[in-house]
Amino acid sequence: MISNIRLVDGSNIYEGRVEVYDGTEWGTICDDDWDINDAQVVCRQLRLGPAIQAPMRAHFGQGTGPIMLDNVRCSGSETFITGCLNRGMRVHDCGHSEDASVICGVNIRLVNGSNIYEGRVEVYDGTEWGTICDNSWDINDAQVVCRQLRLGPAIQAPRQAYFGQGIGPIMFDNVQCSGNETSITDCPKRGMRVHYCGHSEDASVVCGK
Structure with a gap:
């Protein structure tokens, strides 16, 4: 709706x-x-x-x-x-x-990086923050996250909880952005909270400055 x-x-x-x-x-x-x-x-x-x-x-x-x-x-x-x-x-x-x-507020954030340009990707669904599973995670997905946060172009798309494991729900899985989307929520994916992952597979990004 x-x-x-x-x-x-x-x-x-x-x-x-x-x-x-x-x-x-x-x-x-x-x-x-x-x-x-x-x-x-x-x-x-x-x-x-x-x-x-x-x-x-x-x-x-x-x-x-x-x-x-x-x-x-x-x-x-x-x-x-x-x-x-x-x-x-x-x-x-x-x-x-x-x-x-x-x-x-922006519905996406980077957590546990050493600066504002990197970290574990977390998404807000209107009630709480959660992570993204790294199945299909690549530089195109990272590009959308970096653009959405008004940071520089994506440099890396680290997988396997590179910046540590989250503790909230896993919001998205099999995210498959073309790289041109305005928001990570616009990219093809399984659906909110539909996944087959653990937090050891949390997705991250490293954006340019």
């Missing part, structure tokens, strides 16, 4: 104006009652990192479609933004100058 929400007009995939699809067209959310709990649900639904900010007042520009939701009041634990309390679809008293936005 990820496809019924998107972020628009941000400078990267982790931020933007929140838009919702109601089955016929895309529209925005009014910022009445908008806060970090609402942003948390959006970031989790999009499988991005934890919410950092919940900008209001069309921070990323005004939308042009209908205003889909108003007075959204999430607890922060909901799975979908449409599952939060609201006035009802397309019921509002707003203009697009009040379009709501989010800024999410």
Whole structure:
């Protein structure tokens, strides 16, 4: 159900104006009652990192479609933004100058390296951090990770827990990026938490500076 929400007009995939699809067209959310709990649900639904900010007042520009939701009041634990309390679809008293936005954290990180350019790759699924199994892991996969973290080009794609074993769940296995993807989550793979691995097979990267 990820496809019924998107972020628009941000400078990267982790931020933007929140838009919702109601089955016929895309529209925005009014910022009445908008806060970090609402942003948390959006970031989790999009499988991005934890919410950092919940900008209001069309921070990323005004939308042009209908205003889909108003007075959204999430607890922060909901799975979908449409599952939060609201006035009802397309019921509002707003203009697009009040379009709501989010800024999410990066959903990937490098751990246990000697600097910020290397380490074991860990992915955040909206609830916790976990590792990637090194089956099929190669320089193309590393290239996507390095680009996603805005580091230099991939230099190495170490396998077999080169930077130590993780302790969380194993999130991905058989990752097969072409190298051009925007996010590691866009690459072909087995599916979230579907794997036949142990942490001795945790994948890593070494990026250029």
